Amino acid sequence: MADVELDPVIHAxxxxxxxxxxxxxxxxxxxxxxxxxxxxxMTAGNLSTHLRRLEEADYVLIxxxxxxxxxxxxxxxxxxxxxxxxxxxxxxRALLGDAS
Amino acid sequence: MATDEPxxxxxxxxxxAPDLAEALAIIAAQRARAEDTRPSGTLxxxxxxxxxxxxxxxLWLTARDGGRPSVLAVAIAIGGGVAAVAVTIVHTTHxxxxxxxxxxxQGLLYGLAWPIGxxxxxxxxxxxxxxxxxxxxxALAANAIAALVVGLLYIAGGMMLDLTSMYVIGGWxxxxxxxxxxxxxxxxxxxxxxxxxxxxxxxxxVESVRARG
Numbered sequence: 418m419a420d421v422e423l424d425p426v427i428h429a430x431x432x433x434x435x436x437x438x439x440x441x442x443x444x445x446x447x448x449x450x451x452x453x454x455x456x457x458x459m460t461a462g463n464l465s466t467h468l469r470r471l472e473e474a475d476y477v478l479i480x481x482x483x484x485x486x487x488x489x490x491x492x493x494x495x496x497x498x499x500x501x502x503x504x505x506x507x508x509x510r511a512l513l514g515d516a517s
Numbered sequence: 518m519a520t521d522e523p524x525x526x527x528x529x530x531x532x533x534a535p536d537l538a539e540a541l542a543i544i545a546a547q548r549a550r551a552e553d554t555r556p557s558g559t560l561x562x563x564x565x566x567x568x569x570x571x572x573x574x575x576l577w578l579t580a581r582d583g584g585r586p587s588v589l590a591v592a593i594a595i596g597g598g599v600a601a602v603a604v605t606i607v608h609t610t611h612x613x614x615x616x617x618x619x620x621x622x623q624g625l626l627y628g629l630a631w632p633i634g635x636x637x638x639x640x641x642x643x644x645x646x647x648x649x650x651x652x653x654x655x656a657l658a659a660n661a662i663a664a665l666v667v668g669l670l671y672i673a674g675g676m677m678l679d680l681t682s683m684y685v686i687g688g689w690x691x692x693x694x695x696x697x698x699x700x701x702x703x704x705x706x707x708x709x710x711x712x713x714x715x716x717x718x719x720x721x722x723v724e725s726v727r728a729r730g
Contacts (some may be wrong), residue, residue, distance in 0.1 A: 423534075430543070432532040437544040441551030445619035447556075452615025456550050491617055507542065511655065513537050 421508045424501055426474045431459065432467050439477065439494040440502045447480065447493035468492060476501055554616050558682065558724035562717045564604050568597035570714030571680045584707070585652070590691035624678060630673070634666035657698045660705055664713065666695020682727065686720040 476498030574607030671687025
């Protein structure tokens with residue numbers, strides 16, 4: 418298990434769920450914060466905390482915009498985030514393959 | 518990490534590293550959950566399959582003796598089409614709400630292609646009528662061109678969404694309309710009902726199996 422290391426930013430329950438969900442969207446798609454929250458069944462505060470951590474790693478891009486007069490926040494996986502997730506799933510499979 | 522922030526909403530389990538098998542399960546579960554952001558092929562093929570089967574079925578039942586379809590049959594066919602359009606728009610809008618970016622833009626352009634296609638179809642049929650085409654000719658052209666518009670747009674949708682099933686159904690619909698034109702009135706209505714509506718229902722079935730697999 419020492420040869421392959423899992424990205425600690427992604428390898429945590431909640432952030433893995435966030436990244437896996439964002440990775441399931443189209444490559445150039447972004448999702449509104451409330452919709453993402455609904456897909457994850459997470460509280461707004463909890464989701465924000467994890468998004469901040471992912472943003473610090475440059476894995477997600479958060480865009481604040483206005484729809485009419487209401488402010489809206491959109492979240493998308495960056496190219497770096499998408500690649501990191503791909504590496505993560507490959508490592509995961511490799512480790513599971515080794516284990517069996 | 519969060520020891521200096523006792524009020525951090527992140528719970529310990531949230532930050533805990535899942536075991537490997539659990540991690541794979543989490544990825545699979547969220548991928549399935551994200552399917553909610555895409556329209557359901559099963560529902561859309563299903564509703565359109567029923568609309569074609571019932572609508573064209575009604576036209577055939579009242580026109581099979583060689584007469585024209587009854588007003589009631591025409592109303593059922595048009596009503597079914599309008600209902601299917603409404604379901605398609607409501608369902609697609611609901612599923613894709615909150616998603617912006619490339620696929621939203623593509624979806625909008627794709628959605629607009631449908632009224633463009635059908636306005637063109639209506640104008641062509643009207644033009645044939647003005648040029649003195651017999652009722653039978655306009656009826657055959659109307660069906661075949663409508664099926665061609667649907668078929669080619671499904672083919673385009675299949676390419677855009679990388680959905681082979683949608684592409685195959687599109688090809689089937691385009692050829693069904695052409696076969697219906699060759700069959701002549703009133704057999705064309707039966708071809709559209711069974712091959713067209715039936716084809717979409719088979720597509721719905723394939724999609725439901727695929728979605729579960």
